[in-house]
Amino acid sequence: MSTKKQRIVIIGATSLIAEHCARLWVMQASSDMILVGRDSARMEQIATDLKVRSPGSQIKCMQADFIAADKITELVASIKNEGAVDIVLIAHGSLPDQQKCQQDLLLCQDTLLINGLSPVLFAEAFATSMQKANRGTLAIIGSVAGDRGRKSNYIYGSAKGLVSRYVQGMQHRFANTRVKIVLIKPGPTDTPMTSHLKQQGAKLASAEEVALHIVNGISKGALTIYAPPIWKLIMMIVRHIPAFLFNRLNI
Amino acid sequence: MVAVSSWGRLNRLEHDVIAIADRRLASQQICQSHPGIAHGMGRSYGDVCLNPGGILWKSTGLDRLIQFDEQTGRLVCEAGVLLRDIQRLMVPRGWMLAVTPGTQLVTVGGAIANDVHGKNHHVHGSFGNHLLQLTLLRTDGEIIECGPLHHANWFAATVGGLGLTGFILTAEIQLRRVAGPWLESETIPYANLEEFFTLADDSETGFEHTVSWIDCLSGGRGLFMRANHSSHQQLFTNKPSKWRIPLVPPVSLINKYNLAPFNSTYYHLKKSHTGRSIVHYEPFMYPLDNVQDWNRLYGPGGFYQYQSVVPREAGMDATRAMLQEISRSGEGSFLAVLKTFGEIVSAGMLSFPRPGVTLALDFPNNGENTLRLFERLDKIVGEAGGRIYAAKDARMPRSLFVSGYPRLAEFMPLRDPGISSAMSRRLIGS
Ligand SMILES: Cc1cc2nc3c(=O)[nH]c(=O)nc-3n(C[C@H](O)[C@H](O)[C@H](O)COP(=O)(O)OP(=O)(O)OC[C@H]3O[C@@H](n4cnc5c(N)ncnc54)[C@H](O)[C@@H]3O)c2cc1C
Numbered sequence: 001m002s003t004k005k006q007r008i009v010i011i012g013a014t015s016l017i018a019e020h021c022a023r024l025w026v027m028q029a030s031s032d033m034i035l036v037g038r039d040s041a042r043m044e045q046i047a048t049d050l051k052v053r054s055p056g057s058q059i060k061c062m063q064a065d066f067i068a069a070d071k072i073t074e075l076v077a078s079i080k081n082e083g084a085v086d087i088v089l090i091a092h093g094s095l096p097d098q099q100k101c102q103q104d105l106l107l108c109q110d111t112l113l114i115n116g117l118s119p120v121l122f123a124e125a126f127a128t129s130m131q132k133a134n135r136g137t138l139a140i141i142g143s144v145a146g147d148r149g150r151k152s153n154y155i156y157g158s159a160k161g162l163v164s165r166y167v168q169g170m171q172h173r174f175a176n177t178r179v180k181i182v183l184i185k186p187g188p189t190d191t192p193m194t195s196h197l198k199q200q201g202a203k204l205a206s207a208e209e210v211a212l213h214i215v216n217g218i219s220k221g222a223l224t225i226y227a228p229p230i231w232k233l234i235m236m237i238v239r240h241i242p243a244f245l246f247n248r249l250n251i
Numbered sequence: 252m253v254a255v256s257s258w259g260r261l262n263r264l265e266h267d268v269i270a271i272a273d274r275r276l277a278s279q280q281i282c283q284s285h286p287g288i289a290h291g292m293g294r295s296y297g298d299v300c301l302n303p304g305g306i307l308w309k310s311t312g313l314d315r316l317i318q319f320d321e322q323t324g325r326l327v328c329e330a331g332v333l334l335r336d337i338q339r340l341m342v343p344r345g346w347m348l349a350v351t352p353g354t355q356l357v358t359v360g361g362a363i364a365n366d367v368h369g370k371n372h373h374v375h376g377s378f379g380n381h382l383l384q385l386t387l388l389r390t391d392g393e394i395i396e397c398g399p400l401h402h403a404n405w406f407a408a409t410v411g412g413l414g415l416t417g418f419i420l421t422a423e424i425q426l427r428r429v430a431g432p433w434l435e436s437e438t439i440p441y442a443n444l445e446e447f448f449t450l451a452d453d454s455e456t457g458f459e460h461t462v463s464w465i466d467c468l469s470g471g472r473g474l475f476m477r478a479n480h481s482s483h484q485q486l487f488t489n490k491p492s493k494w495r496i497p498l499v500p501p502v503s504l505i506n507k508y509n510l511a512p513f514n515s516t517y518y519h520l521k522k523s524h525t526g527r528s529i530v531h532y533e534p535f536m537y538p539l540d541n542v543q544d545w546n547r548l549y550g551p552g553g554f555y556q557y558q559s560v561v562p563r564e565a566g567m568d569a570t571r572a573m574l575q576e577i578s579r580s581g582e583g584s585f586l587a588v589l590k591t592f593g594e595i596v597s598a599g600m601l602s603f604p605r606p607g608v609t610l611a612l613d614f615p616n617n618g619e620n621t622l623r624l625f626e627r628l629d630k631i632v633g634e635a636g637g638r639i640y641a642a643k644d645a646r647m648p649r650s651l652f653v654s655g656y657p658r659l660a661e662f663m664p665l666r667d668p669g670i671s672s673a674m675s676r677r678l679i680g681s
Pocket residue numbers: 258288289290291292293294295296299300310330331351352353354356357358359360361362364365366367368369412413414415417418419420539642643
C-alpha cells in the first residue's frame with residue numbers, strides 16, 4: 001500500500017502561529033500543502049522555506065478574498081476538486097485596539113467580519129465535502145478572548161465567541177462521524193498581532209510553542225486545544241468569577 | 252520601550268524594540284528607525300547587542316530558509332535563523348554547520364557579527380570561513396551583496412563587524428558533511444598547564460574537537476576533552492533532560508565560598524569517569540543548552556565573562572599569570588575554558604580568533620573587586636600581545652581594544668553611520 005501524503009490546507013497561512021504549525025507538519029512527514037492568504041509575496045517566502053525544510057512536500061499558494069461568500073465558495077471548491085482534505089487549519093485574525101473599535105464603527109465591522117464571519121464561512125465551505133468523505137479535521141483558531149467578554153477587547157472577543165459557538169454546533173453535527181471539528185484557543189502569543197502588548201511588557205508564549213500544542217493536539221484527536229494548556233485552568237477560573245466581582249476588575 | 256538584557260544580565264535597560272520579520276519590509280523599517288543596532292538571541296554577554304534608550308532591530312522573526320543544495324551543502328537563509336534549527340534539520344540529511352559556538356541558541360546574524368568559533372578551530376577556523384555570501388542592508392537603504400571574493404572589503408568588515416556595518420538580511424553558508432549525530436569523545440585529566448599544552452598539541456592532528464575545563468583555583472589542573480565525528484548510526488536516541496532555573500536567586504549561587512569545593516568536586520567526579528565514550532553532538536557541543544536560563548544562577552547582579560586570546564609563544568606564561576591573579580583575588584570562575592586556536596586566518600577585520608591560546612572565565616559581578624581583577628588580567632593580555640573577545644565583553648578599556656584589533660583603522664570607514672551600540676560608543680566613541 002502506498003502511503004499517501006497528508007493533504008493540509010491552511011487559511012491565513014501567513015499567520016506566525018500557522019507558519020510554525022506548517023513547519024511542524026512538513027517536518028513530521030512530507031505533505032501536500034495548500035497555503036491560502038491575501039499576501040502572495042509573503043506566502044511565497046513561507047512556501048520556499050517549507051520546501052527547503054521538506055523537499056518531499058508539495059506546497060501551493062493561493063490568494064483569496066476573505067469576506068465574499070461567493071469567492072470563498074469558489075476557492076474552496078477548487079481545492080476540494082483536487083481531492084479530499086485531511087486537515088484544514090483556519091488561522092487568520094486581527095486584533096485592533098478596542099478603544100478605536102468603539103469610536104470607529106467601520107473598524108468595528110471589519111473586526112467582526114475578519115475574526116467571526118470569515119472563519120465560519122471558510123469552515124462551512126469545507127464541511128459538506130468532509131461530511132461526504134467522512135474523514136478529516138477542521139481546526140479553527142479562536143481565542144481565550146472568546147471565553148468571556150471584557151472591556152479591553154470585547155469586539156474582537158465577541159467575534160471569537162461567535163467562532164466558539166459555531167464550533168460547538170459543528171461538533172454536535174459531526175458527533176457520530178469520523179470528521180473532527182477542533183477549536184484552538186491560544187493564550188497571548190508573541191506574534192506580529194501582539195507586538196504592541198510586548199512593548200507594554202506583557203508575558204507572551206512563543207509561536208513555536210503554541211504551534212507544537214496545536215499540532216500535537218490535532219494528532220491526538222483533541223476537540224478543544226488551549227495553547228499553552230495552562231490557559232484551560234486560567235479561563236475556567238475567569239469564566240466562573242461572578243459578574244458583580246468581574247465587572248470591578250480592571251482587565 | 253521594553254527592558255532588555257544580554258546574557259550576562261549586568262543591567263536591564265529600556266529599548267525600543269522593532270521586530271524585523273519580513274526581509275522585503277526590512278529596508279523600510281530600518282531606514283525609518285536609526286540609529287539602532289541589530290539584536291539576535293542576545294547570547295552575547297555584554298553590550299555588543301545593546302543600545303539603552305535607543306532602538307534594537309530584533310532579527311529572530313527573520314527565520315526563513317531560502318535554498319539548500321543537497322549535493323553541494325550550500326544553504327541560503329535569513330539572518331535570524333537559529334543555528335539549532337539548521338543543525339536539527341540538516342544532520343539527518345548528512346550535513347552540519349562546520350563551526351558552532353558553545354550554544355546553538357544563536358542566530359546566523361549573531362554568529363557572523365561576532366565571527367564565532369567552536370571547539371574545532373584548528374580544523375575549521377571560525378564561522379566566517381564558511382560563508383560564501385551575505386546580503387547587507389545599510390541604513391540608507393543600500394543593499395550590498397558581498398563575499399570573500401566580491402566586495403571583499405564589505406565582507407571582511409561585516410564578518411566579526413559587531414553589527415556595525417549594516418543589518419545582515421541573508422547569508423549563504425557552506426555546510427560540511429557528517430555521517431550522523433554521533434561523536435567519539437575522550438576525556439583526559441591533566442595536572443598542570445604543561446600537560447595541557449602537550450595534550451593540545453598531540454590532539455591537533457588526530458582530533459577535530461578539542462577543549463578543556465580548567466580549575467582556575469588550583470594552579471592549572473583540568474579535564475581535556477577531544478572528539479571526532481563518528482560513522483555510527485542510530486545507536487540510541489538522544490533524550491535530553493530539560494532543566495530550567497525558575498527564578499533569580501537573591502545572591503549569586505556561585506561565589507567564593509563554594510567555588511573551590513565545587514571545582515574540586517567537579518574535577519574528581521569527572522576524573523573518575525574519564526575515558527572514551529560515544530556522545531550525541533548536542534550535549535557535547537552545547538552542554539548548557541538544556542538548562543534554560545542558567546545565567547540566573549549568578550543572582551541579580553549578573554556576571555561577566557572574560558575571554559582573551561594570546562599568541563602561542565606567550566601562551567603558557569600569560570595563562571599561568573592570569574590563573575595566579577585569579578586565585579590571589581579570591582574571585583573565581585566555575586566555567587573556565589582553556590583551548591588552543593589553530594593557524595587558519597579569520598575572515599573578518601575585527602574577528603577575535605587568531606593563532607594562540609584562549610581562556611574564557613565567568614565571574615559573578617562583585618562590583619569594583621571584579622573590575623580591579625580584570626584590569627590586572629588586561630595588563631597580562633596586553634603585554635602578551637593578545638586581545639579580548641567583544642562578544643563577551645562589557646568593560647574592556649579602549650586602549651586594549653585598539654591594541655588588540657590592529658585592523659580597526661581599515662574597518663572604520665566601512666561602518667554604517669546609522670548604527671550605534673552601547674559597545675561602539677564605549678570603544679570607538681560613537
Ligand atoms: C553559553 C554560551 C556559550 C558560548 N560559547 C561561545 C563559543 O564557544 N564561541 C563563541 O565564539 N561564542 C560563544 N558564545 C557567544 C555567542 O556565540 C555570541 O555572542 C553570538 O554572537 C550570539 O549570537 P546572538 O544571535 O545571540 O546575537 P546577539 O548577542 O543578539 O548579537 C551579537 C552581535 O551580532 C549582531 N547581529 C545580530 N544579528 C545581526 C544581523 N542580522 N545583522 C547584523 N548584525 C547582527 C549584533 O548587533 C551584535 O553585534 C557563547 C554564548 C553563550 C551564552
